[in-house]
Amino acid sequence: MSKRLLIPGGCLVAVGLMLVLLAGPIQGLEERVLTSRYAIRGEIQADTNLVILYFDNDDIASLGGWPLTRNYYALLIDVLTRSRVVAVGFDILFGEHNLQFPEHDNLLALTTAASGKVVLSSYFRVLPSESSPQNSPDVRISFLPSLPGSRSGTGLQLPFTELASAASGIGHANLVDGAMGAVPLFVRSGPGAVPFFGLEVLRVALGVDRDEVRVEGGKMSLARSQALYQIPFDEHGTSLLNFPGPISVFKRYRCIEVLRSYELQRMGLNPTLDLTSLEGKIILVGVIGEGRSIVVQSPFDRRFPSIGVQATFLDNALTGRFLSAPGSIVSIPLSLLLVGFALWLFGRLRFLTSFTITAFMLLVYGVVTQWTFVSWGIVLPLAGPVLSFLLFATGAVLYEYGMVRKTVGRLETDKQKAESELRARELKLQALERELLDRRSRAGGESRPGDLEEIQRYKEEIRTLSARVSDLVKFEPIAENDTGGGVFEGMVYQASGRMKETVELIQKISTSDANVLVLGESGTGKELVAQAIHHLSPRGKRQFVTVNCGALTETLLESELFGHEKGSFTGAVKDKMGRFEFADGGTIFLDEIAETSEAFQVKLLRVVQSGEFERVGSTMTLKVDARIIAATNKSLKDLVQEKRFREDLYYRLNVFSVQLPALRERKADIPLLAQHFVTLEDPSFAISSTVLDAYLQYPWPGNVRELQGSIKRAAILAKSEKRSLIQLKDLSEEIISSLKGQVDxxxxxxxxxxxxxxxxxxxxxxxxxxxxxxxxxxxxxxxxxxxxxxxxxxxxxxxxxxxxxxxxxxxxxxxxxxxxxxxxxxxxxxxxxxxxxxxxxxxxxxxxxxxxxxxxxxxxxxxxxxxxxxxx
Structure with missing residues (x-):
């Protein structure tokens, strides 16, 4: 593998190993993230076809204590059957006969059989996390003989025999340990499988026979009339619940309230609960009381009653909002993709920019995962990608730090070597000069032939070595107590330099509506001045329109400034507004005004004087209110004298005149400008002292624009060599030669x-x-x-x-x-x-x-x- 691919490949391998080795802790973090998603989403309305009836501690005490005599359950079944509910699920295990009141057991079994709508719960004592063959005896309630991958349970605890035979269905109430909201949809027992309690309640409520249940493509389907209810499950036969909220979001009544309402209704009195409201509902019966009911952790409650889990399952089945979690199948590739993209960015952009873009993308991905969770119940992994990014970011920071240390160390070594050579030359020069002085001081002493030439040669070597040392040292701007620099509307200048008067003039004239003429060589920043005048004026919130008069022919310029009517010339297929109309109420900047013809200047004079003009091809006069700022790099006075620019237009434009000095006339600003442009390229970059010397010596025919271009070029070259210090070799030959061709x-x-x-x-x-x-x-x-x-x-x-x-x-x-x-x-x-x-x-x-x-x-x-x- 090439060295260029070694580091990215190593990063991807490290991230992949982390995701595999830390799969357990990452899954725990994903559950914490899921809890946060629920908190952001908040509670939602539970399905109203579902009703929870419960006994609390007060009810149990008033009915004689626990366990309750089973005649109460029989009475409750009878009342609910008379109320025409579609199913009654008891999340209470009736495991043993009641030897004290056997008649109550018989009554409960008879009432259950007569109802034909009762589903009872059971549970497995041991529920392994992996599928394993068991030799449990077949039971009457098992079904779905071919369910590959499902868990196998042992020690199935069923209701007593007579009651189990009377029930319309029996389901297990086991949950998956350590996985919030995960329920085993079916558990293998012998040749068949026992369905989840909530699933069996749903089947009975829908009136679906066991042989009508279909399993295919990771979904269990139950059909009734035109409705199709589908329950998704994973390769282990597990479904992931989508909690609508705490237990309070479900419609709930106390069982004792139902029984009292029935008694009041029989006596012809007004009941506290209208039992007709239960018609067509799915009823879950259980115990909700401290120390009496089994509790589990949910996203909304650390002590969530187990009957709430069954209610959540039924709610999800009726509304079709089960969760879907791709898990490691998506997490690992997605994490590697994120790290791969970050590596690609880091190889092309600045470190901070790449880090910011990747972090922003991760933030957007986090928002997307919340959206998919709320909208479609898709739980995309977040902890894995975030940890992968943090691991990569840590590695990238350490790598960047190492590279910087390596670069700094190399520069420091080069500097020390150059300084050592420089000191040796200086000491040698000192010795030669001392020797020459001693000989001259002796009577009749004369210098040896070649002494002066040798001294001069050493001075040249010292000068060269001194430049080498300076080129390895970052330039530190000189701070003065009485002056300072600043940035004014994008213009960088030294407060004690020549730009100070220009800035003060701009501030004075900006508040008026008078026309302004900006003069200066190309690249001095004339458009920046025009923008500053506009922004500081009362028109600052209106349009600022720029037109380069030298870039267009006279015909096109007229159409551009004044607009044209449809059909006024070939290609004029529709009406067009001119730049003056766009600038109405604002400012129009006419750059290179000296390049216009005399004929066009006549037309321009009118709009400057009165604000009136006609579109090309139109006879209708338009009037605008636009402040005019014109600019040129030529002397308009000379052009007026040469009859190449109209004198009256010149005076109309030249109400105020702003003269911008050339960069070679404001060398005090060069260090500030250079540092400003370097910071724009990369805040961590700097220029060497030798580079600044070259900039100070160079005449800058292209002015500030050329300086900015030079720094952009130098920054690219320095970055390509992984350097943050711009050195002399990064400059163009033209600038470097300025050091050689001029007096030091x-x-x-x-x-x-x-x-x-x-x-x-x-x-x-x-x-x-x-x-x-x-x-x-x-x-x-x-x-x-x-x-x-x-x-x-x-x-x-x-x-x-x-x-x-x-x-x-x-x-x-x-x-x-x-x-x-x-x-x-x-x-x-x-x-x-x-x-x-x-x-x-x-x-x-x-x-x-x-x-x-x-x-x-x-x-x-x-x-x-x-x-x-x-x-x-």
Whole structure:
């Protein structure tokens, strides 16, 4: 198996093994989920053809205590038979003769035989979970001789012989242990099978003979007249009940109330219960009392009377709402399918996106399972798929964490290797420069041939290695106390940069309805400005309509803006509204307005002036109220002078003018824009310091749009190599070459500072001259330059000052000396000499913050030299 398929295959195997090995616990969880489904669904109406009659503890006490004499049961059967019920099922076992009152046993048997509608209950002492052959004696009540897969029971407890012979049917009342709502529809006993008690009651109520019951295709069918009642069962002969609610949802009466009502009715008095309401009903008789009745757990009640189980079975049979549970046949394939789909997503999308989509699909599946449960009684598995997803998600998180650790470790190793080479080159350069200075200081000393060339070669190598180190370190934006950045209507900018005035102007003019002309190079964000003006205006909740005037011919543009009538030209098969009509009450943005012809400008002038126009092919004048925002990347003033743009239209459009600076003129915004676009691609991504240097050097002819495209390209390439750090190799050759083809930013900054004699305002002025670079960036570069010259001058401050200031006068040297003393003094403030760099470096992290990465190894040497006592 290829390595690419090994991990997905391993995941699927692990999930499959989990589902098989944890089948029992998962089934327990499925039952808990089923209980939750009932809670969400709530109670539903039980079938009204079913009535429960019961004895409670008070009734039993009033009738002489337990066990009740059997003449009461005989009387109850007689009353119910006279009330024309269709069946009477006793969920009470009459197992032994009553030796004290044998006449009552005879009376009960005679009444039962005379009724012809009584069904009695029985039970098996042992009901194995699996089918096994038994040698139990055949009994008269068994039927359905061919039921493969059904359970076999032993120790069948029947009513006493005379009563059993008088009954119209006998069924077992056993339930499946450990499975809520599961009932064995039939249990094998000898050559035949004993039906479930509720099933036998239903058969008697419908008047169906045993040989008329049909079993095929996993369903038992009972037919009466035009009605067909079907009871589904699984391969073990088990049916799954759908509980309508607690016992209270069934129509219930106390048995003693029935008997009293009968007596009152015989005496000509008004009964408390109208016995005629029982006509045509199925009656279940049982005991509901604490300590007297068998209770089981249901989704609605932890102590659900067993007679409620029989009532639930009959309700399901009459309404056709038994549950159907596919079980492991569906659970395992569905879980594997879910994990397989998640694996497919994780291989194509970001981790968080894939996780979110899969979790959402699982949530939708959960809603679907609730819907199928409520609507059709289909119990789709949920615990298995959820556990599979959680197992996979845990594995995916650990795998992603491992991959990140591996990538970070590789980058850290590369960084340490590059830093080690860089330090070796810097120390060698320091030694060469010291040697050269020593020779020159001797009387008549001269430098050897090639010394200067070797020093220059080492400086180039140091510069290359420094770039390599920076390319392995994430860029951290410089934070300034007095300024900050922000996002305004989708526009990212530095608060102290050139966009600040533009943003303030947009805020001022947005509240009016005056026309606006947006000027700027292609890719500077003119449409964003138009949208911002619209959103902030009173028209912000109305339509914003965009039209690119340069993308259409004059004829098509006229039809697009003003609309046309049917038949006005070839292809005009119906009337069409123009963009001005769509923009009525809102704003219309006319991009590339300079590309329109003079003839079209005349037509446009009219609608700009009065809001009136005619559709193409129509003589009816329409009027709209739309604010017009136009944009162009050309100078309309020059076009007006060249007679290529109408002067009157220009002044109509140019009520307010918003001039957007090119990206090369607002370099302070580049770090913020880059970070913004990187976050849009993937919040976990970042750019290296070298990438930012390249972005700052590049002239950006395509402006912000080109920067966004560059980051999208770089993010795709980095993602393909499982990296979260965008490096120089991810950029286009054109951008990379900007680093090679231009003067290094360090040299530019130092040259400008020298020209300004390191004055108080020189940092700010230098930042402005470098295209609006962040003032903090320039200050940090100068701090690094000071450390670099201090290192190369072998800790000689006078040589350092001379090297930084160049051929300057005493005033410039004093300013450099002041800054140098401030910078190096601040670095070692509070640091005790005699300790190692490794001991003190953790406490000096703030000294490295914001310092360009290229100077970090030099700062290490500055601190190490101080600790070794080489400078004070």
């Amino acid at each position: 930013i360090e040299d530019q900054i130092l040259e400008l500072l020298r020209n300004k004699k390191f004055s108080r305002s020189s940092i700010s002025e230098t930042a402005e001259e470098l295209g609006g670079l962040n003032r903090g960036t320039v200050a940090e570069y100068f701090r690094g330059i000071c450390f670099k010259y201090f290192f190369e001058s072998v800790w000689d401050k006078e040589l350092t000052i001379a090297g930084i200031a160049g051929n300057q006068n005493g005033e410039a040297n004093e300013r450099v000396m002041k800054k140098l003393s401030e910078y190096v003094g601040n670095v070692v403030e509070g640091v005790q000499q005699g300790r190692s760099l490794e001991d003190v470096k953790p406490s000096l992290k703030a000294k490295y913050k914001n310092l360009p990465q290229r100077y970090h190894t030099i700062l290490d040497e500055v601190i190490r030299a101080y600790l070794d006592g080489k400078w004070r």
